[in-house]
Amino acid sequence: MGPCCRWMLAVWCVQVCSSGAAQVSAFSTAYINVSFVPPESNRTIWRREEMGLYGIESPTYPVTGTVYLADPIHACANDTRFERPPSSAPWVALVQRGNGCTFTYKINAAARNGASAAVIFNDYGTDNRVIQMSHPGTSIVAVMIGNARGMELVELLQNDVSVSMTIEVGLQRGLWMSHYSVLFISISFFIITTATVCYFIFYFAQRLNNIRRRNHKQKQMKAKAKKAIGQLKVRTLKQGDQETGPDADSCAVCIESYKPGDVLSVLTCNHFFHKACVEPWLMEHRTCPMCKCDILKALGVEMDVEEQHMPTVTSDLHSFPSSTEYLHTHSESVSNTHPNSESHTHSDAASSGYESLHATEQLGPAEHTREGLEAVCVEMQPHYDNPAFENEARS
Ligand SMILES: [Zn+2]
Numbered sequence: 001m002g003p004c005c006r007w008m009l010a011v012w013c014v015q016v017c018s019s020g021a022a023q024v025s026a027f028s029t030a031y032i033n034v035s036f037v038p039p040e041s042n043r044t045i046w047r048r049e050e051m052g053l054y055g056i057e058s059p060t061y062p063v064t065g066t067v068y069l070a071d072p073i074h075a076c077a078n079d080t081r082f083e084r085p086p087s088s089a090p091w092v093a094l095v096q097r098g099n100g101c102t103f104t105y106k107i108n109a110a111a112r113n114g115a116s117a118a119v120i121f122n123d124y125g126t127d128n129r130v131i132q133m134s135h136p137g138t139s140i141v142a143v144m145i146g147n148a149r150g151m152e153l154v155e156l157l158q159n160d161v162s163v164s165m166t167i168e169v170g171l172q173r174g175l176w177m178s179h180y181s182v183l184f185i186s187i188s189f190f191i192i193t194t195a196t197v198c199y200f201i202f203y204f205a206q207r208l209n210n211i212r213r214r215n216h217k218q219k220q221m222k223a224k225a226k227k228a229i230g231q232l233k234v235r236t237l238k239q240g241d242q243e244t245g246p247d248a249d250s251c252a253v254c255i256e257s258y259k260p261g262d263v264l265s266v267l268t269c270n271h272f273f274h275k276a277c278v279e280p281w282l283m284e285h286r287t288c289p290m291c292k293c294d295i296l297k298a299l300g301v302e303m304d305v306e307e308q309h310m311p312t313v314t315s316d317l318h319s320f321p322s323s324t325e326y327l328h329t330h331s332e333s334v335s336n337t338h339p340n341s342e343s344h345t346h347s348d349a350a351s352s353g354y355e356s357l358h359a360t361e362q363l364g365p366a367e368h369t370r371e372g373l374e375a376v377c378v379e380m381q382p383h384y385d386n387p388a389f390e391n392e393a394r395s
């Protein structure tokens with residue numbers, strides 16, 4: 001399982017847990033059925049409205065009874081009373097919110113007086129908005145209704161109108177954002193974010209370290225390659241050398257004919273080129289431009305297994321013109337400036353060199369072919385007809 005999958009699984013788990021926590025804190029609305037006979041008429045008025053909200057700790061079952069008002073109305077006093085005739089019939093206590101005591105206190109005051117349910121109406125100025133009350137330590141049904149509806153009931157009761165009430169359970173809804181779920185989601189989010197950030201910091205630190213190690217290795221390889229190339233035999237051409245003759249080959253890298261005074265590097269395969277041409281070439285390609293022998297390998301510079309999968313050209317090596325580019329531009333400039341027969345042979349050589357380079361580059365991955373040749377390259381001892389051969393090693 002990849003790290004990405006693991007993270008997605010973790011996020012999914014947290015989401016499932018948090019939705020579970022949100023469902024635990026569901027809330028129930030309450031239908032309040034009120035019936036009374038107004039003093040000016042003999043008709044009973046019925047009203048049914050889903051306007052209440054059960055408290056968190058309230059049992060959710062229906063209750064029916066006559067409504068009695070608390071005295072004092074906030075039920076915060078020790079001697080809170082409910083003016084009602086002595087009877088064992090179930091009744092509902094009506095209490096106003098606020099005045100410095102808790103919901104638990106108000107509800108327990110009602111319970112002490114024998115109420116089956118406590119209906120608490122909201123503060124002044126809250127219209128008909130309700131909240132879900134928290135009232136640990138109570139046992140009777142507790143419902144909150146809006147201030148406007150509560151005040152209507154208070155007015156009726158204060159005018160000695162008998163009010164009957166039935167509280168019914170309304171819709172039970174999942175509360176998406178309770179305090180606990182908000183806290184839980186916040187903590188989960190924080191943990192996931194922190195873990196993700198830590199993971200990415202770790203990941204990028206590791207990558208940075210790898211890059212640094214690789215750069216260090218490449219630098220070492222480059223230094224080794226430079227040192228090895230410096231050990232190649234060097235000769236300076238003199239007047240009358242057969243390489244400077246009209247039938248002699250030209251340098252396969254720059255396609256220039258050899259002239260007296262040119263400094264040549266002789267590779268382990270006995271092919272020779274301009275020193276200035278072949279050194280950057282070897283740094284970039286490792287192999288002889290003509291026969292594809294791995295010259296650096298022959299000189300004892302082995303490529304790492306890790307190195308083989310990486311681009312071998314480091315950024316500062318880009319300053320050398322790439323072989324094909326160099327050949328191409330050079331052949332063009334030659335044919336443009338010398339439109340004679342000699343220039344034609346140059347551009348022919350250039351194009352053939354260009355093609356052969358392309359062909360051999362495609363041949364590149366066939367390592368065994370190269371190794372077969374390489375044995376020959378390493379075994380063969382260089383022989384020079386030219387007495388001007390200089391055996392000096394560049395350091
Ligand atoms: Zn050259």
Ligand SMILES: [Zn+2]
Nearest residue numbers: 269271288291
């Ligand atoms: Zn060669």
